């Protein structure tokens with residue numbers, strides 16, 4: 001069993017890179033190796049994996065200057081070993097460069113042979129000595145290229161964001177995406193109130209804060225043990241959920257006794273919140289195309305003390321009202337999306353997503369929204385949400401929908417000053433990591449006309 005955190009980080013990154021895996025899945029596949037590490041080594045392993053994925057383009061810009069072989073021609077394992085080691089040299093001050101390089105050379109000898117180890121040694125020693133001489137593109141002449149290298153974003157995305165948000169906003173957004181976000185959770189009010197939960201959390205974490213917008217959110221940093229080992233977690237006193245995701249369910253505003261459809265319930269982050277707002281009274285149908293996710297949702301609901309959820313595996317694109325016993329008071333469609341609003345939590349996504357994904361998912365979102373709309377009762381509410389700030393997945397989906405569906409219109413819900421700061425002039429909910437320190441979310445609340 002490998003015991004070096006850098007070597008394990010290398011294995012995780014290589015298997016993530018080679019297969020069509022998410023980082024979460026690759027971490028899960030290596031969980032046995034990781035669990036053998038000490039607490040400090042686990043933290044280092046994690047910091048290396050996330051650090052390399054957050055800063056890959058900047059690291060590569062430096063590597064290019066010192067490697068006589070184009071990066072594209074270097075095998076995956078030595079390339080990620082170079083990236084991991086240069087990340088330590090450029091971004092972590094607690095590890096001396098010579099120590100990081102010696103470890104890299106040892107790992108390279110074992111994984112790639114002596115010749116490659118020699119190459120790695122030469123590149124890294126040169127980079128450690130001369131990296132301060134590296135220059136960046138001129139931000140005025142080549143703004144997208146500058147953003148791409150300075151903040152490590154693929155060039156197609158930095159160009160898109162620079163065009164959509166402008167240079168200043170894109171730079172702020174990218175800078176924030178590369179910081180480690182706080183951990184945010186939602187109090188399970190069926191079991192405890194927010195203040196009492198915050199008190200319990202102060203025994204195992206630092207910088208406890210009550211979220212400003214989400215009524216039941218608590219954020220913190222530096223947990224002393226993994227969150228799944230918190231007593232409060234085992235007792236079902238909270239669900240992990242970003243503040244923006246909590247506000248989406250507040251926008252749905254479910255009430256006790258109603259019939260609600262969570263049409264893309266997934267693992268049930270928003271389903272649990274819906275149940276809380278309904279005070280565990282009424283009916284929630286939690287639907288998803290992946291039955292495995294619904295199995296997890298069911299067992300989590302038990303732990304949370306929720307009794308009103310019925311799960312239903314469905315492909316929303318192939319359903320009609322005949323598959324249900326009634327029309328719904330409210331329907332939430334938390335649609336599958338690019339996830340480009342949550343890059344600060346999932347930095348791996350920026351290297352696997354492409355322009356085509358945006359178009360492909362936007363087309364699916366349009367169909368799914370229309371299918372969900374058919375299940376809303378006259379006078380009922382439909383909330384569409386995605387964790388993406390891309391116009392194609394946001395406004396364009398809603399405008400397309402409203403052009404076709406004259407039986408729906410935008411419904412204004414948040415009228416207080418607090419929430420209105422998160423609403424656009426068109427009455428859409430929009431959150432960004434840079435302006436709100438939340439994940440990037442978009443949501444629209446739509447109302448079906450009552451029968452006249």
Ligand SMILES: C[S@@+](CC[C@H](N)C(=O)[O-])C[C@H]1O[C@@H](n2cnc3c(N)ncnc32)[C@H](O)[C@@H]1O
Nearest residue numbers: 264265266268269270288289315316334335336
């Ligand atoms: C953004 S995730 C939902 C997250 C979840 N609401 C939460 O808060 O934890 C989108 C979900 O849509 C589901 N999905 C994708 N295509 C679907 C379809 N055709 N019908 C129903 N669900 C679908 C995915 O399995 C995924 O769980």
